[in-house]
Amino acid sequence: MRPFTARPDVAARLKTNIKAVEFIQDQVLTMVEPALAVRLSPDMLRKRVEELIAVVAAQHQLLINQEEQRALAELIVDDMVGLGPIEPLLNDETVSDVMINGPSMVYVERKGKLQLTPVHFRNDAHVMHVAQRIASSVGRRIDESSPMLDARLPDGSRVNAIIPPLSLKGPCISIRKFSRNVMNFWRFTELGTVSREMARALEIAARCRLNVIVSGGTGSGKTTFLNALSLMIDHGERIVTIEDAAELQMQQPHVIQLETRPANIEGKGEVTQRDLVRNALRMRPDRIILGEVRGVEAFDMMQAMNTGHNGSMSTIHSNSARDALARIENMILMANVNVPLQSIRMQIASALDLIIHTERMRDGVRRVTEVVEVAGIEHETILLGSLFTYRYVGQNPDGSLNGYFKCEGGRPRFLPRVEYYGFGDEFLEALTPTKPPERK
Ligand SMILES: Nc1ncnc2c1ncn2[C@@H]1O[C@H](COP(=O)(O)OP(=O)(O)OP(=O)(O)O)[C@@H](O)[C@H]1O
Ligand SMILES: [Mg+2]
Known part of the structure; x- marks a missing residue:
């Protein structure tokens, strides 16, 4: 399991240079074939993405240090194979629910209390992309004609997604994480x-x-x-x-x-x-x-x-x-x-x-x-x-x-x-x- 530490604040620092980050993200995403992303192990994929980040940054003379490069590679890999920016929350044992109300409004429940997190998506389309990925992983779809989805993630977590026009502000995703330990x-x-x-x-x-x-x-x-x-x-x-x-x-x-x-x-x-x-x-x-x-x-x-x-x-x-x-x-x-x-x-x-x-x-x-x-x-x-x-x-x-x-x-x-x-x-x-x- 990948460590959760440091990532939110590295992500927050990346936010300060958001234009450069988004540019690199888009470039790298188009440079890696989706079929290849599925075939490579997450570690190999991360390595490949790090190399590509370095290439794009050099080509366009963007200032990004090594630590940021690594954090960015994590974000891009999560985008390609996982559930994007919420992956660290899903891996965090102290989180029981993850609720995405919009790109910059991601709540979690810890110890029975709701908390707003610094995690954010790029835009509504980015949230929608994650909802669609969940839908296709269970052989369903989510779009205007079928705007509600109940599904389960491979680890057993329960997911509900609801999108416009039913959800007025934008796509919403609610995840009840599966707890491996049965409480007695x-x-x-x-x-x-x-x-x-x-x-x-x-x-x-x-x-x-x-x-x-x-x-x-x-x-x-x-x-x-x-x-x-x-x-x-x-x-x-x-x-x-x-x-x-x-x-x-x-x-x-x-x-x-x-x-x-x-x-x-x-x-x-x-x-x-x-x-x-x-x-x-x-x-x-x-x-x-x-x-x-x-x-x-x-x-x-x-x-x-x-x-x-x-x-x-x-x-x-x-x-x-x-x-x-x-x-x-x-x-x-x-x-x-x-x-x-x-x-x-x-x-x-x-x-x-x-x-x-x-x-x-x-x-x-x-x-x-x-x-x-x-x-x-x-x-x-x-x-x-x-x-x-x-x-x-x-x-x-x-x-x-x-x-x-x-x-x-x-x-x-x-x-x-x-x-x-x-x-x-x-x-x-x-x-x-x-x-x-x-x-x-
Ligand atoms: N007694 C408890 N003490 C602390 N946490 C708990 C306890 N029972 C459940 N939880 C946690 O609360 C969350 C919700 O639990 P659970 O899924 O059992 O609720 P539920 O009432 O069945 O919810 P729903 O109405 O959505 O079906 C889970 O993350 C679970 O780990
Ligand atoms: Mg229940």
């Missing part, structure tokens, strides 16, 4: 995402094949949490995963990963999440893991959970655990207009065991703010029983939030299942009610 519950306790008791209870929940939904806002850590839950699944189980863009990192040997397919240019050949959930049911799965439930497939997923596929899991975009239920209900209504609401609610109440709500809070920390059990249904209301909640107390001088995870105690409806798997005592111990910390 131990790491979550270290990061302040959950308390130790919550970690223990949720590990047991995943092992005892409870049906779980992880809810939360965009980027709140839902998929990461689902990955951590999946670490608890027994290696003897047959798991089918369904996603739009594969992000789940199952560690078990017996996993079948399914991915949806968008329609082709003629609008044909689409395979939806619903198609895949239905297909998965014919594959004798022990568990079905749906990356994110976002539409009519909610109906099939609830049916799967109700018909012997205990331990199925998914994520959902929502503002709270209660809101997650309302959204699932709406999704099912979209699929089945003729089914009475009451029977939909009964179906949801008997399918789901746990809802885990995640939030990226204003101090940048991602926390599980609610763990609730789906306790049944009374009249027309699905009953939720709170197991854990995050209680905000105040703010520390450094801006971090001061709060604690409170356990409400209780004996959840699914306790017999936990006991059946032999974890009853341990689970109840993790559910010991928390006393609020004493105020000083």
Whole structure:
């Protein structure tokens, strides 16, 4: 991996002589054949580009020292084979998201906070060029007639690009970087995402094949949490995963990963999440893991959970655990207009065991703010029983939030299942009610 250090400020210094730099960049780009650029190793290509930079600089009497020559060669090579100026951000382990809003507006997320970077593109066309390169690498295209793109980079990172006329200012690219390290519950306790008791209870929940939904806002850590839950699944189980863009990192040997397919240019050949959930049911799965439930497939997923596929899991975009239920209900209504609401609610109440709500809070920390059990249904209301909640107390001088995870105690409806798997005592111990910390 290439070092990130020095490059942003070398790039910033190159900016002072921007005309010369752009001139050299354009000249060198036309001098190297694209086919050759693909064939050469990055090191050989960089060497070749450095030579060409020296030639162009000498020919046109442009002042550029050796360090700048090397930095410029990096930029040009990234332009030819990588994703241009954002390559160093993609290689930077501390960056989790890269958001290009325009040529001079590149944001990253580090430690849960957004930061503007000094990275810049030459112009809109340069951003567009990168979007097109991503599109063609997955056999798609992005242009005025098809101005939105979802794709995955070879390293698994998730990319969305949207261009004019839909994006009013210019092309925008958003990248959720793929994290090679699966976070586990131990790491979550270290990061302040959950308390130790919550970690223990949720590990047991995943092992005892409870049906779980992880809810939360965009980027709140839902998929990461689902990955951590999946670490608890027994290696003897047959798991089918369904996603739009594969992000789940199952560690078990017996996993079948399914991915949806968008329609082709003629609008044909689409395979939806619903198609895949239905297909998965014919594959004798022990568990079905749906990356994110976002539409009519909610109906099939609830049916799967109700018909012997205990331990199925998914994520959902929502503002709270209660809101997650309302959204699932709406999704099912979209699929089945003729089914009475009451029977939909009964179906949801008997399918789901746990809802885990995640939030990226204003101090940048991602926390599980609610763990609730789906306790049944009374009249027309699905009953939720709170197991854990995050209680905000105040703010520390450094801006971090001061709060604690409170356990409400209780004996959840699914306790017999936990006991059946032999974890009853341990689970109840993790559910010991928390006393609020004493105020000083
Ligand atoms: N508990 C955590 N602590 C710190 N960082 C986390 C935590 N969970 C997730 N992250 C980081 O936050 C980013 C977003 O995580 P993730 O993809 O899981 O969110 P998401 O809710 O699934 O997002 P989306 O709504 O876009 O699907 C990732 O870079 C991930 O590494
Ligand atoms: Mg996600």
